[in-house]
Amino acid sequence: xxxxxxxxxxxxxxxxxxxxxxxxxxxxxxxxxxxxxxxxxxxxxxxxxxxxxxxxxxxxxxxxxxxxxxxxxxxxxxxxxxxxxxxxxxxxxxxxxxxxxxxxxxxxxxxxxxxxxxxxxxxxxxxxxxxxxxxxxxxxxxxxxxxxxxxxxxxxxxxxxxxxxxxxxxxxxxxxxxxxxxxxxxxxxxxxxxxxxxxxxxxxxxxxxxxxxxxxxxxxxxxxxxxxxxxxxxxxxxxxxxxxxxxxxxxxxxxxxxxxxxxxxxxxxxxxxxxxxxxxxxxxxxxxxxxxxxxxxxxxxxxxxxxxxxxxxxxxxxxxxxxxxxxxxx
Amino acid sequence: xxxxxxxxxxxxxxxxxxxxxxxxxxxxxxxxxxxxxxxxxxxxxxxxxxxxxxxxxxxxxxxxxxxxxxxxxxxxxxxxxxxxxxxxxxxxxxxxxxxxxxxxxxxxxxxxxxxxxxxxxxxxxxxxxxxxxxxxxxxxxxxxxxxxxxxxxxxxxxxxxxxxxxxxxxxxxxxxxxxxxxxxxxxxxxxxxxxxxxxxxxxxxxxxxxxxxxxxxxxxxxxxxxxxxxxxxxxxxxxxxxxxxxxxxxxxxxxxxxxxxxxxxxxxxxxxxxxxxxxxxxxxxxxxxxxxxxxxxxxxxxxxxxxxxxxxxxxxxxxxxxxxxxxxxx
Numbered sequence: 023x024x025x026x027x028x029x030x031x032x033x034x035x036x037x038x039x040x041x042x043x044x045x046x047x048x049x050x051x052x053x054x055x056x057x058x059x060x061x062x063x064x065x066x067x068x069x070x071x072x073x074x075x076x077x078x079x080x081x082x083x084x085x086x087x088x089x090x091x092x093x094x095x096x097x098x099x100x101x102x103x104x105x106x107x108x109x110x111x112x113x114x115x116x117x118x119x120x121x122x123x124x125x126x127x128x129x130x131x132x133x134x135x136x137x138x139x140x141x142x143x144x145x146x147x148x149x150x151x152x153x154x155x156x157x158x159x160x161x162x163x164x165x166x167x168x169x170x171x172x173x174x175x176x177x178x179x180x181x182x183x184x185x186x187x188x189x190x191x192x193x194x195x196x197x198x199x200x201x202x203x204x205x206x207x208x209x210x211x212x213x214x215x216x217x218x219x220x221x222x223x224x225x226x227x228x229x230x231x232x233x234x235x236x237x238x239x240x241x242x243x244x245x246x247x248x249x250x251x252x253x254x255x256x257x258x259x260x261x262x263x264x265x266x267x268x269x270x271x272x273x274x275x276x277x278x279x280x281x282x283x284x285x286x287x288x289x290x291x292x293x294x295x296x297x298x299x300x301x302x303x304x305x306x307x308x309x310x311x312x313x314x315x316x317x318x319x320x321x322x323x324x325x326x327x328x329x330x331x332x333x334x335x336x337x338x339x340x341x342x343x344x345x346x347x348x349x350x351x352x
Numbered sequence: 353x354x355x356x357x358x359x360x361x362x363x364x365x366x367x368x369x370x371x372x373x374x375x376x377x378x379x380x381x382x383x384x385x386x387x388x389x390x391x392x393x394x395x396x397x398x399x400x401x402x403x404x405x406x407x408x409x410x411x412x413x414x415x416x417x418x419x420x421x422x423x424x425x426x427x428x429x430x431x432x433x434x435x436x437x438x439x440x441x442x443x444x445x446x447x448x449x450x451x452x453x454x455x456x457x458x459x460x461x462x463x464x465x466x467x468x469x470x471x472x473x474x475x476x477x478x479x480x481x482x483x484x485x486x487x488x489x490x491x492x493x494x495x496x497x498x499x500x501x502x503x504x505x506x507x508x509x510x511x512x513x514x515x516x517x518x519x520x521x522x523x524x525x526x527x528x529x530x531x532x533x534x535x536x537x538x539x540x541x542x543x544x545x546x547x548x549x550x551x552x553x554x555x556x557x558x559x560x561x562x563x564x565x566x567x568x569x570x571x572x573x574x575x576x577x578x579x580x581x582x583x584x585x586x587x588x589x590x591x592x593x594x595x596x597x598x599x600x601x602x603x604x605x606x607x608x609x610x611x612x613x614x615x616x617x618x619x620x621x622x623x624x625x626x627x628x629x630x631x632x633x634x635x636x637x638x639x640x641x642x643x644x645x646x647x648x649x650x651x652x653x654x655x656x657x658x659x660x661x662x663x664x665x666x667x668x669x670x671x672x673x674x675x676x677x678x679x680x681x682x
Contacts, residue, residue, distance in 0.1 A: 193523045194537070195551035204538035207524070211531040221525035222635070228610040230575045230582070236607075237570035245560045252560070277566075280558040 029150045031170065033134050034063075034112075039105035041071045041098065043129050044114045045121040050085075050189025050224065052115040053078060055138070055160035057087035058182035059114065062168050062175060071101045075123040084223040085185050086178035095125055102132060110134050113148065115160035117141035138163055140190075158198040161186020165206045177214035184215045188224060235264040239274055245281070247347055252278035253288040255335060258295070268293060279303045285350060286310060288342070290335045298338045301327040308350045316345060359480045361500065363464050364393075364442075369435035371401045371428065373459050374444045375451040379602070380415075380519025380554065382445040383408060385468070385490035387417035388512035389444065392498050392505060401431045405453040409599045414553040415515050416508035425455055432462060440464050443478065445490035447471035447650055468493055473641055473650040485652075488528040491516020495536045507544035514545045518554060522606065527654060565594040569604055575611070577677055582608030583618040585665060588625070598623060609633045615680060616640060618672070620665045628668045631657040638680045646675060 040063050044052040053074075060070045071092060078088040092098070102109060111132035116122060117139055122129055129135075130148075137144070137151035140160050144153045157163050161183040168175050175183070187207060191199045194207070211217065235256070242255040256271050268291060279287040286308050289301040300317070302310040303325050310326040319328020330338050370393050374382040390400045401422060408418035422428070432439060441462035446452060447469055452459055459465075460478075467474070467481035470490050474483045487493050491513040498505050505513070517537060521529045524537070541547065565586070572585040586601050594600075598621060609617035616638050619631040630647070632640040633655050640656040649658020660668050 192551075193525055194547055195523055195555065197546070197548040199541075199547040201538045201541040204534045204541060208531045208534035208538060211529075211534060216527070217524055217529040218527040221522075225525065226610045226635075227612055228607075230573070230579065230611050230613070233570065233573060233607060233611060237567055237573065240563060240567035240570065243560070243563060243567065249560065277558075277563060280556040281560050281563060282557055283560070 027152050027167075027170070030136050030138070030152050030167075033110045033136065033150070034167075034171065037068070037108055037110040039069045039071075039101070039109040041073055041101065041109070041111040041129065041132055042114060043073045043111060043116070043122060045116040045118075046075065046123045048074065048078075048082075048115075050082060051159045051161055051186040053082050053085055053088065054182045054184070054186025054189070055114045055164045057085050057091075058161060058175075058179040058186065059112070059138075059164045059167075060090070061087055061179035061182065062164070062171075062173055065176060065179075066171070066173055069101075069105070071098060073098055073125075073129070075125065081224075081227065082185075086181050095128065098125070098128065110136060112136040112138060114138050114164075115140070117144040119147045138167070156200070158196070158200065158203045159187045159190035161190070162203055162206050165210070175210075175213055180210045180213035180215045181220065184210045184217070185220050185224070188217075188220055193221060193225070229266075229270070231264045231266050232270045235260060235266045235270055236274060236277075238264065239271065240277065243278060245284070246343070247350065249281075249283035250285040250350060251288065251343075251346060252281055252284045252286075253290065253339070254278055255290045255292075257292045257335070275301050275303050279305075286346060288346070290339060292335050293329075296332050296334070298330045298333055298335050299327065300330070300338060300342065301325075308346075310349075313342075313345055313349050317342070357482050357497075357500070360466050360468070360482050360497075363440045363466060363480070364497075364501065367398070367438055367440040367464075369399045369401075369431070369439040371403055371431065371439070371441040371459065371462055372444060373403045373441060373446070373452055375446040375448075376405060376453045377599075378404065378408075378412075378445075380412060381489045381491055381516040383412050383415055383418065384512045384514075384516025384519065385444045385494045387415050387421075388491060388505075388509040388516065389442070389468075389494045389497075390420070391417055391509040391512065392494070392501075392503055395506060395509075396501070396503060399431075399435070401428060403428055403455075403459070405455065411554075411557060411599060411602065412515070415512050417512060425458065428455070428458065440466060442466040442468060444468050444494075445470070447474040449477045468497070471650070472652055473645070486530070488526070488530065488533045489517045489520035491520070492533055492536050495540070505540075505543055510540045510543035510545045511550065514540045514547070515550050515554070518547075518550055523551060523555075528652075559596075559600070561594045561596050562600040565590060565596045565600055566604060566607075568594065569601065570607065573608060575614070576673070577680065579611070579613035580615040580680060581618065581673075581676060582611055582614045582616075583620065583669070584608055585620045585622075587622045587665070598629075605631050605633050609635075616676060618669075618676070620669060622665050623659075626662050626664070628660045628663055628665050629657065630660070630668060630672065631655075638676075640679075643672075643675055643679050647672070 074091045135148035137148040140157040142155040275289040291299040304310040314326035317328040404421045465478035467478040470487040472485040605619040617633045621629040634640040644656035647658040
């Protein structure tokens, strides 16, 4: 295992057949880096198998090459058989071998197995791992890789890599955004990317119904504990009234979290008649993973949650609120 | 009148006293370019008067130098008197002399009067005007100006100019974002800017009251013209109920604009009992600057607005809606 760049170059230069894989429930960086690298490798004359457990979701279907992804285990096995020894597998943006999905064990049999990732917690599985937590995204790393290989990046690959960077930096807003990130973005635009086309696909993708749901959810906003706790609520009735599903509530919790004084934002979701799901987002002063664990849930220090059965939203909140207050005051 | 760059350089190099001004209700680009240029000029040894009609709003008070803005007409007159002939005025990000505000006529008496702006509709008022609609923001132009002058940009000025670029590109999301924009961002980060600090101040800077106002404004959402037009409304009553000011409505128009089907988003604002201000944001198929100009306003193709006196929100909308529909169908 190594986290160096150089040991990856030889297999990438010489192997004629490549299986690309990424993590379960792939986000824009996972898909963008996979589809971008696939295009780069094909321009080098290689055969590429773009492996995903499921077809690309509607949200990311605008990424060039998303229609070329393959999901069949039989097709994968056939590709591997045809390739003989002239093969390698590259896992992209995947911080943990367990996150490769149900066919992970099959993928890991392909040797050499390479890992390219920017997640800090990645322990460097596989034969050669290049892990750089200073990079905003795996997409940013793939651009550097192409430069190192002296390989041209097509406009299609440029779109894929730009999408990767935009999604993993929240459009150049997160701490991970560096001068190098902007330099790569500059070069991708010079290769033909129109930033607004990518952003429109990622951000201007609301339905009117979702905005109406957001309005109803915001109407439930309560600010408590000297402005330090904010809580919002979605009920099944609100979903019915607006024709939305629970997926439409994604990112709503960032709204109360954006209040300057708020240290912990809580989103209570009535997922079924007697089922409640709770999401929490914290800033600096509180460990919500610890609080979630007391209710049988988990997560990170800044983002955690839990589920509760045979109960109501009110009842969950009655139990959670005092624990939260205590967690913030210690 | 000229829209060239060079004729501005001589007065900027030689004049010892500078009054900087911008448009009414200044946004992040107006304030960022003004405060950034002020810092650059002071490092050149000049005296600078940062003129604003009102103190910098809470939302932008994080921009370095915002506390140095001056609002008094008497102070301005005294500054001008002390300067004698060794003075110039630079209007930043101001597309129209009428938008200089109530002391515009006083400002325009200062000669030479220079204009630096990126608004397409700017007719180039003043003695020397440098107008470049290809630039994302006036802040981006100020960075080029400093480079042309061979003048160092301090980290304070870098923060101001980065803020200008972020606000006018919606964090590198709008069509106006170019390879040059990313190149300037890269250099500003190299000068010390942490992108996440700026973004947090701009985007995670809600008051609870502002979120409550957003909820009330979203409750007015109407989707018209086969889903292609979205309109929202803020009344003075909503401001009173939530304890907000009109400044708190900034960026609300991006919410209806984010609906996939929406081509034009309109935000109607009841600014006084019989005064209405209208903001419009368009995607591809409609030129809202053209529409705004028919109501005595202006702006860019994608972002424009106008004001109307002695009228009501309803009455303005009755007149605007048919014009909009027509503008979209041609």
